Amino acid sequence: xxxxxxxxxxxxxxxxxxxxxxxxxxxxxxxxxxxxxxxxxxxxxxxxxxxxxxxxxxxxxxxxxxxxxxxxxxxxxxxxxxxxxxxxxxxxxxxxxxxxxxxxxxxxxxxxxxxxxxxxxxxxxxxxxxxxxxxxxxxxxxxxxxxxxxxxxxxxxxxxxxxxxxxxxxxxxxxxxxxxxxxxxxxxxxxxxxxxxxxxxxxxxxxxxxxx
Amino acid sequence: xxxxxxxxxxxxxxxxxxxxxxxxxxxxxxxxxxxxxxxxxxxxxxxxxxxxxxxxxxxxxxxxxxxxxxxxxxxxxxxxxxxxxxxxxxxxxxxxxxxxxxxxxxxxxxxxxxxxxxxxxxxxxxxxxxxxxxxxxxxxxxxxxxxxxxxxxxxxxxxxxxxxxxxxxxxxxxxxxxxxxxxxxxxxxxxxxxxxxxxxxxxxxxxxxxxx
Numbered sequence: 001x002x003x004x005x006x007x008x009x010x011x012x013x014x015x016x017x018x019x020x021x022x023x024x025x026x027x028x029x030x031x032x033x034x035x036x037x038x039x040x041x042x043x044x045x046x047x048x049x050x051x052x053x054x055x056x057x058x059x060x061x062x063x064x065x066x067x068x069x070x071x072x073x074x075x076x077x078x079x080x081x082x083x084x085x086x087x088x089x090x091x092x093x094x095x096x097x098x099x100x101x102x103x104x105x106x107x108x109x110x111x112x113x114x115x116x117x118x119x120x121x122x123x124x125x126x127x128x129x130x131x132x133x134x135x136x137x138x139x140x141x142x143x144x145x146x147x148x149x150x151x152x153x154x155x156x157x158x159x160x161x162x163x164x165x166x167x168x169x170x171x172x173x174x175x176x177x178x179x180x181x182x183x184x185x186x187x188x189x190x191x192x193x194x195x196x197x198x199x200x201x202x203x204x205x206x207x208x209x210x211x212x
Numbered sequence: 213x214x215x216x217x218x219x220x221x222x223x224x225x226x227x228x229x230x231x232x233x234x235x236x237x238x239x240x241x242x243x244x245x246x247x248x249x250x251x252x253x254x255x256x257x258x259x260x261x262x263x264x265x266x267x268x269x270x271x272x273x274x275x276x277x278x279x280x281x282x283x284x285x286x287x288x289x290x291x292x293x294x295x296x297x298x299x300x301x302x303x304x305x306x307x308x309x310x311x312x313x314x315x316x317x318x319x320x321x322x323x324x325x326x327x328x329x330x331x332x333x334x335x336x337x338x339x340x341x342x343x344x345x346x347x348x349x350x351x352x353x354x355x356x357x358x359x360x361x362x363x364x365x366x367x368x369x370x371x372x373x374x375x376x377x378x379x380x381x382x383x384x385x386x387x388x389x390x391x392x393x394x395x396x397x398x399x400x401x402x403x404x405x406x407x408x409x410x411x412x413x414x415x416x417x418x419x420x421x422x423x424x
Contacts, residue, residue, distance in 0.1 A: 003251065008274055028293055028394075029307070031243040033254035039215065040245035040252050042289040044311050062220055077254040081240055081396075086417060090335050090346045091353040095241070099256050123302050127392075134302045134387055141303040163404040171406055175346055176414045178407065180339075181399035182240075184293075192375040192389040202388045205298060 003103055004156040014157040023100045023157055024049045027078035028126065028184070032056065034067050034074050047076070048118065048125035053149045054102065055109070055118040060146040069108040069148045076102040076150055083182050087164035088175040094160060096179060102155040106148040118147045129204035215315055216368040226369040235312045235369055236261045239290035240338065240396070244268065246279050246286050259288070260330065260337035265361045266314065267321070267330040272358040281320040281360045288314040288362055295394050299376035300387040306372060308391060314367040318360040330359045341416035 006013030014020070024030075030047045033040060043064050048055050054076060058065050068074045083096035109115050119142075123131045137145070164177050189205050218225030226232070236242075242259045245252060255276050260267050266288060270277050280286045295308035321327050335343045349357070376389050401417050 003249070003253075008271055029291065029309075031245075031254050031256075031289055031291070033243075033245040033252035033287075035247055035250075035252050037215075038247075039285045039315065040247050040287045041315075042243050042245035042254050042287045042313065044243075044289060044291040044309070046307065059220060073251045075245075075252045075254045077243055077256060079241065079243070079256040084339055084398075084420070086339060086342065086346070088347055089349075089353070090331065090343065091349050091357070093335060093338060093342070093346070095258065095338070097241075097256070101254065103251060103253075119302065123305060126305060126307070127296055127298060130298065130305070131302065134298070134305070135300055135382060135385060137301075137303050141301070145303070163402070163406070170347060172408065173347060174408065174411055176407065176411045176417065177404040178417070179402045179404075180417060180420055181402065182396050183399065184394055185397045186296075187393035187395065190375070190391045190393065192391075194375070194383055195389060196384065196386065199386055199388045205388065205390070205392060208296070208392055 004154050006156055006158055012158045012160055014159055019157045020100050020152065020155045021049060023080060023098045024054060024078055027080050030076050030078040032064060032074060032076050034064060034072055036063065036067060046122060046126060048121035049152070050117060050121045052152050054152055055121060055147055055149055057118065057122055057145055057147045059144065062146065065146045065148055068106040069146060071105055074104060074106050074150060081182055084180040085164045086177055086180065088166045088170040088173045088177050092164050092166050094164065096160050098157065098159045100155055100157045102150060102152055104151050104154050106150045109147040109149050115147055127204050127208065133202050133204055216366050218368055218370055224370045224372055226371055231369045231371070232312050232364065232367045233261060235292060235310045236266060236290055239292050242288050242290040244276060244286060244288050246276060246284055248275065248279060258334060258338060260333035261364070262329060262333045264364050266364055267333060267359055267361055269330065269334055269357055269359045271356065274358065277358045277360055280318040281358060283317055286316060286318050286362060293394055296392040297376045298389055298392065300378045300382040300385045300389045304376050304378050306376065308372050310369065310371045312367055312369045314362060314364055316363050316366050318362045321359040321361050327359055339416050339420060345414050345416055
């Protein structure tokens, strides 16, 4: 559809689901846009993809979830910054990045089986392997969680990679140019001060690395 | 104003400008929300703060900049993820994060002196020290850049820090809980394959670390 077409730098546009899915799966959070009182609102939140659907969750009191769960149009954007692109000219400085924009309408997830799958997917998205280590949701927690599903059918990705692109004349300038790679890295796990004695670091935490 | 009030987890809300400014200055990119054809749109972009103003820039052909430069309401959100919060229960898993949401209307920046200051601020935001190393914008590049200013007067921050908060009964469970700290780190700079000979890595690149 027209609204998913990349207008600026069309050469950076990707419309295949493999590229879209990879970015959605690697990005830890997304930014959800909706309209409230005629004003745009953008809220960061955790997401998880299962096949052709992106799940969002939160409190049933969340204005965002109530609005988009009620059918209000939504835009979900996930962005990963991969590097700083230093050109010879200020003008051609840029970032290497991968982003996905999804347009659509969400639906409220009400069927138990799909809800359970979404709980699990969201947990595993944040910390792979954690679902089977932690205490799974009880009835009250289930009641206290609203889940909405955004279909991934109107989605596009935008990707910039590689060195800077300076104008021809500038390549002669005695100015360094290149890329500073950026990545999210995990530090040493910090145990909860209230951790009971003799509990070792579990596999999900020991093996965590961002991006899968 | 009411729309900046943190509704969910009000204890995480901060309204002081110092907290807001620190997050805006550290976040490398922001997500800009606007309404186009009655649909919310969220686009990632580079920003820079100068005093009470957040500058955004891009091509004069950018739909986003044309709309918000023309006075359409805008929401700018910047998010930094600081860690994964692993609780004993799936339900209390969370992220440590710092985010800012700004509501308002942008204005087009047209005065040369303010435009030049914005160019400089945006360059220095991405790579501190780079403005004086690189070739500064020429007349064509100046013409080819649209700059808008979003006032930072309706802004709020939301911050989660610290260990998980499990329900009382769960602290007895033999399940590890704690935080995996996350940070953006810079890798070894990659020189442009077209770099002219005998150009060393400059101070801005050698000294870069994310978050200033």
